[in-house]
Amino acid sequence: MDLLRLTRPLNVILFLAATALGGALVAGAAAFEGAALGALFLAMGSATLVGAGSNVVNDLYDVEIDRVNRPGRPLAAGTVSARAAWIFWALLSAGGVLLGSLVSPLHAAISAASVALLWVYSAKLKGTVLLGNVAVAAVIGMGVAFGGLAVGPARGPLWAGGLVGAAIVFAREIAKDVEDAEGDRAGGARTLPIVWGERRALGLSIGVIVLVLAALPLAAEVVGASFYVWGLPLAACLLMALWTLGATLGVGEPLREPSRRASGWLKGALVAGIVGLVIARLG
Template identity: 35%
Template sequence: MIYLQLIRYKNLLLLALMQIIFRYGFLNQQDGYLALADWQYFLLVLSTVLLAAAGYVINDIFDQETDTINRPEKVIVGKAISESRAYNIYVGLNIIGVSIGFYLSNVIQKPSFATIFIFIAASLYFYATTLKKMLLLGNILVAFILGLSVLIIGVFDLYPATYDGNREKMGLLFKILTDYAVFAFVLNLIREIIKDAEDSKGDYNQGMQTLPIVFGVNRTAKIVFGLVAIAVAIVLWYTNKHLMSFDLYYAVLYVLFLVLGPLMYVLIKSWNAKSVSDFHHLSTILKWVIFFGILSIAVITYNIKINTNA
């Protein structure tokens, strides 16, 4: 169980579930050929999950002193697991994850695409060792990698199956994936800033230059408020343009209650957020907003089918 906690298995399950939703709740429902067989797509999910797990491990290795201050009851490396064993786990997870990436890149006859997996592994190491100490750069990188976990589906499942006869349709599907990747990026960027506010005490003692340390927790809360307001506006615009305009009323209700509603709650609560528990609460809600936002693709697809058969 301690090893599952080390790799944040709950977060990994959510990541895997999101990628499965895109494949079987959206892409598989379209008329067209996908490049990967089901078992190969499972390998793609496994690879991204393993690389994410490695990222959590290396982060824990370099965050031992910070975590001792921020969350002493959750420190694993150096207590339940030795640092050398954690390094071995980190290396093993990366080797398997990148190796699967090499295999899949050759399956779709695009061996250069293996650099995507190397980039993810290297970026998460660079984040844990350097970037997370810098103002916003680490936040942007982590948010980008989550968005990349959505785009990678299109890169490996859509792009290799694209030809002149289906180029327009595949382009539309890839654009939809891109929209969701941007959604995941924006909300996860906000969540990373909130997590920095939650961990500001330990980060300050380690000389980090996060947004809450540079501008203060109160100003950071106001910045979060502004960013969430922008996210709310984008979701409202998208819902009106792409859902209401096509009479996708089930999807509209879903988004209103499970995406916009919680986002509005975060917006209101962020204005006066001050304590560690306040920011932890907001971070947890945003994690579920991201998940339910991704799940909306399956609801939209189902709603389109209902309208088509009506």
């Protein structure tokens, strides 16, 4: 059970959902029929395993930081050994690449590249200024493309969905860095809030959220006019994240709790965006 907790199942569902979104954006309802459905299921399974493995390897490199920020995590609490976690990561990653290879050689290459990028993120990039944030956002965007390319050639809606998802994840990763700043400092990391300052980092997150809100009408024009309706929950979550972060910038209070709440709203925005884009595309 603790091994499964390392995968963060609720977060892994986002990898699965992003891949399904890509299929829907390219082929609409046809993505869930016949041979396309089989290919999409394999792609979803591949993305899910790769995503689960990425969470495991992230915890392996974050043990000392998690002892400050999240002491209940299995590796930080000592309920799972590092050896068992490394074996679990290898099995999940190999399974993800194998399933990707059953879709196409391109999917095998993308899944293998994602495993490598996510390992580099955990080992080298997570504690750097912006590079780690960009890497995580890029993987989510790749996940959308991964599903879309399983059922057909890339189309405009695919890139619109991928860019919206990647931008939301980028803003969320910055908020999470502010939330985790205390433990990251103890672990010697040099994340954006540590180098720039927490309020300046949140200012960048706010700027990205504003850009996403401004781009939603453009996404609706590409995906379908019904997104003006189905995208409202996404816009509401983004506005709540914006309000939560904006209210902190001129106040001298600690930023960890507001950043945690904003991160939750941004995760909600990602879910709402996936649902809204799928409904708009299938409608």
